[in-house]
Amino acid sequence: MKPSVAWGEIAGCLLAAMLVMVQGCAAPQPSQDLLAPTEAQMKIRSVQSRSFDLADRQVAMRGVIAALQDLGFIIERANESLGLVTAARFAEPRFYDVVGITVTVRPEAEGRMTIRANAIYNNKPIEDPKVYQNFFATLERSLFLVKE
Numbered sequence: 001m002k003p004s005v006a007w008g009e010i011a012g013c014l015l016a017a018m019l020v021m022v023q024g025c026a027a028p029q030p031s032q033d034l035l036a037p038t039e040a041q042m043k044i045r046s047v048q049s050r051s052f053d054l055a056d057r058q059v060a061m062r063g064v065i066a067a068l069q070d071l072g073f074i075i076e077r078a079n080e081s082l083g084l085v086t087a088a089r090f091a092e093p094r095f096y097d098v099v100g101i102t103v104t105v106r107p108e109a110e111g112r113m114t115i116r117a118n119a120i121y122n123n124k125p126i127e128d129p130k131v132y133q134n135f136f137a138t139l140e141r142s143l144f145l146v147k148e
Contacts, residue, residue, distance in 0.1 A: 047129045048117040051108055051138050052143065057083055060105045060113045063143035070138055073101065097122050101135075115139065 054060050058081065064085050065075055073087035083105035091097040101119040108114040117135050119126040126132075 001058065003012060039089075044125075044127050045116075047127075047132050048118055049114055050139075052113050052115060052140075053111060054113040054143070054147075055111045057105055057107065057113065059146055060115060062086065063139060063146045064103045064115065066146060067139040067142035068103070069136070070142060071135070084112070091121065099126075 039142045052060065061078065061080050061083065065078060068075060068085065068087045071089070073089045075085065077084070077086045079085075085103045085105075086101070087103075088098055088100045091099045099119060099121050101117055103115060103117045105113055105115050115136075117132055119131060119135075
């Protein structure tokens, strides 16, 4: 009796399967412009950033925290030495959607601070300028109260 499948055929199939598996595990090569800035990135960055006449980073951080709390956010992390505040809140009307925000405070020049907010909605970036305008309007009121 002769076997219906030859060992050579089995070995060939196993070799082909291994080659497919090895090829499937190979990582794709990133393009050279992967981290290159785009026009859209620069536009959204300008919407997300504002300069304020503040000399003290601590005052700016307190203002950012107060503004976020006024907007219903729960502060997750605040690091004064890095000038970083992260916060989140549930979004209306369904309250299972999440809005997250990261705000950075950094010295710009003598007596000035740059504050940049970066918000996400369900892990998707928010690019609507009105959202950032609302945040900075609340921040300006908050900074006015904190400075007093």
